[in-house]
Amino acid sequence: xxxxxxxxxxxxxxxxxxxxxxxxxxxxxxxxxxxxxxxxxxxxxxxxxxxxxxxxxxxxx
Amino acid sequence: xxxxxxxxxxxxxxxxxxxxxxxxxxxxxxxxxxxxxxxxxxxxxxxxxxxxxxxxxxxxxxxxxxxxxxxxxxxxxxxxxxxxxxxxxxxxxxxxxxxxxxxxxxxxxxxxxxxxxxxxxxxxxxxxxxxxxxxxxxxxxxxxxxxxxxxxxxxxxxxxxxxxxxxxxxxxxxxxxxxxxxxxxxxxxxxxxxxxxxxxxxxxxxxxxxxxxxxxxxxxxxxxxxxxxxxxxxxxxxxxxxxxxxxxxxxxxxxxxxxxxxxxxxxxxxxxxxxxxxxxxxxxxxxxxxxxxxxxxxxxxxxxxxxxxxxxxxxxxxxxxxxxxxxxxxxxxxxxxxxxxxxxxxxxxxxxxxxxxxxxxxxxxxxxxxxxxxxxxxxxxxxxxxxxxxxxxxxxxxxxxxxxxxxxxxxxxxxxxxxxxxxxxxxxxxxxxxxxxxxxxxxxxxxxxxxxxxxxxxxxxxxxxx
Numbered sequence: 442x443x444x445x446x447x448x449x450x451x452x453x454x455x456x457x458x459x460x461x462x463x464x465x466x467x468x469x470x471x472x473x474x475x476x477x478x479x480x481x482x483x484x485x486x487x488x489x490x491x492x493x494x495x496x497x498x499x500x501x502x
Numbered sequence: 503x504x505x506x507x508x509x510x511x512x513x514x515x516x517x518x519x520x521x522x523x524x525x526x527x528x529x530x531x532x533x534x535x536x537x538x539x540x541x542x543x544x545x546x547x548x549x550x551x552x553x554x555x556x557x558x559x560x561x562x563x564x565x566x567x568x569x570x571x572x573x574x575x576x577x578x579x580x581x582x583x584x585x586x587x588x589x590x591x592x593x594x595x596x597x598x599x600x601x602x603x604x605x606x607x608x609x610x611x612x613x614x615x616x617x618x619x620x621x622x623x624x625x626x627x628x629x630x631x632x633x634x635x636x637x638x639x640x641x642x643x644x645x646x647x648x649x650x651x652x653x654x655x656x657x658x659x660x661x662x663x664x665x666x667x668x669x670x671x672x673x674x675x676x677x678x679x680x681x682x683x684x685x686x687x688x689x690x691x692x693x694x695x696x697x698x699x700x701x702x703x704x705x706x707x708x709x710x711x712x713x714x715x716x717x718x719x720x721x722x723x724x725x726x727x728x729x730x731x732x733x734x735x736x737x738x739x740x741x742x743x744x745x746x747x748x749x750x751x752x753x754x755x756x757x758x759x760x761x762x763x764x765x766x767x768x769x770x771x772x773x774x775x776x777x778x779x780x781x782x783x784x785x786x787x788x789x790x791x792x793x794x795x796x797x798x799x800x801x802x803x804x805x806x807x808x809x810x811x812x813x814x815x816x817x818x819x820x821x822x823x824x825x826x827x828x829x830x831x832x833x834x835x836x837x838x839x840x841x842x843x844x845x846x847x848x849x850x851x852x853x854x855x856x857x858x859x860x861x862x863x864x865x866x867x868x869x870x871x872x873x874x875x876x877x878x879x880x881x882x883x884x885x886x887x888x889x890x891x892x893x894x895x896x897x898x899x900x901x902x903x904x905x906x907x908x909x910x911x912x913x914x915x916x917x918x919x920x921x922x923x924x925x926x927x928x929x930x931x932x933x934x935x936x937x938x939x940x941x942x943x944x945x946x947x948x949x950x951x952x953x954x955x956x957x958x959x960x961x962x963x964x965x966x967x968x
Contacts, residue, residue, distance in 0.1 A: 460679045464686040478808025485676065485810045492672045
């Protein structure tokens with residue numbers, strides 16, 4: 442369970458970094474609007490899934 | 503922190519909390535759906551770049567300093583909830599009136615949040631949504647959607663407040679970053695639309711003042727916002743919490759007074775950042791089509807970042823409406839203590855939903871927030887004066903408790919006369935509502951000292967005659 446907590450924590454933090462990264466790519470004109478929007482949706486869902494698991498594991502610990 | 507614990511006793515040392523607890527709480531609380539309304543309303547108010555950037559910085563800083571120097575010192579010494587402390591000073595009957603006023607204002611605020619969430623649903627179902635100057639609902643689709651969204655929010659608040667609160671905690675960091683992403687995406691849109699070339703900070707500043715926050719006339723029905731408007735609005739928009747002292751209930755858990763600095767997370771991430779980012783999107787909307795003055799967070803964020811934007815609007819609106827409806831319910835329940843929390847929360851949610859039908863509150867949110875602060879500010883002055891000044895001038899603290907009275911007339915008259923003075927300042931003198939709470943606080947403080955010196959002597963004389 443501890444491993445799951447660590448994995449979910451790092452995925453969660455990566456998704457947050459990913460949001461900023463995608464926004465930065467769009468600002469620099471390196472990514473089009475449609476893939477940008479798709480990435481934001483994917484990262485949003487990934488955040489909620491991983492952060493929920495992380496919080497749950499933290500509580501269990 | 504459980505605001506419903508230690509309701510009628512000081513928080514013991516073993517229950518006090520560390521700094522990090524307050525950071526997360528403040529950041530989450532002030533990154534709400536309503537930020538997506540307020541940011542655009544600055545642009546609608548014709549604000550200029552310097553005025554909005556510097557005004558927001560100073561105003562939010564003043565808000566943090568108010569929490570640090572006004573609220574927290576009392577909170578960490580008395581360790582009581584606002585309601586309990588106020589009851590000792592003003593008496594049970596006056597606190598009941600305060601609870602009623604607070605509850606009603608919370609209901610309307612929650613209504614605005616339901617309105618925000620409903621605009622996200624509107625993107626999918628494509629019904630007409632209210633415009634900037636609409637006061638009444640303008641389509642059947644809007645009415646049905648607001649009722650449905652409000653019903654869901656109310657039922658969940660009544661059944662599962664804690665679950666939504668947990669979702670809010672999880673969502674908070676994501677919301678902050680998504681707001682930032684909205685601003686970055688909006689900036690890109692401006693660069694593409696205007697053909698601007700940004701190589702230096704100077705280029706960015708030029709874009710900001712000539713294309714984004716251009717100043718000029720406000721849109722129809724909006725008040726022109728200057729630097730002072732921005733500064734006072736951002737300072738006083740949470741007046742009920744800092745100067746008004748309602749965050750005594752939260753900060754009583756702080757181990758040290760300086761933990762109130764954590765409110766900066768809410769002010770600078772939630773307000774400063776979120777408002778600016780949301781305003782960039784709206785400014786671009788106006789640039790593309792000056793006739794499209796609608797302030798609708800759902801379509802605006804959907805256009806910018808797609809479905810993630812709609813999820814943001816729904817969650818941001820919901821996770822802040824949830825505790826707001828719950829707090830309003832607690833305020834009303836203090837008036838009818840035998841009623842079940844479940845029923846009271848449902849009814850409160852129902853009132854908030856009805857309020858959300860009327861776009862007037864959301865479209866005039868800046869005025870409403872200023873009114874809210876003004877309404878509750880006098881009691882904050884009463885608490886401040888009672889705590890710090892009364893011992894120094896020979897008057898009794900917590901006079902209602904000491905004298906066994908249920909209505910402290912000095913406090914009551916202070917409240918009513920201060921509000922009357924503020925109304926006179928607004929209606930007769932022409933001072934705008936955004937500014938009136940500053941002189942109002944001093945009026946309340948002086949009134950409470952003067953009226954108490956007479957009232958306490960009168961009560962002492964009457965009591966000794968008996």
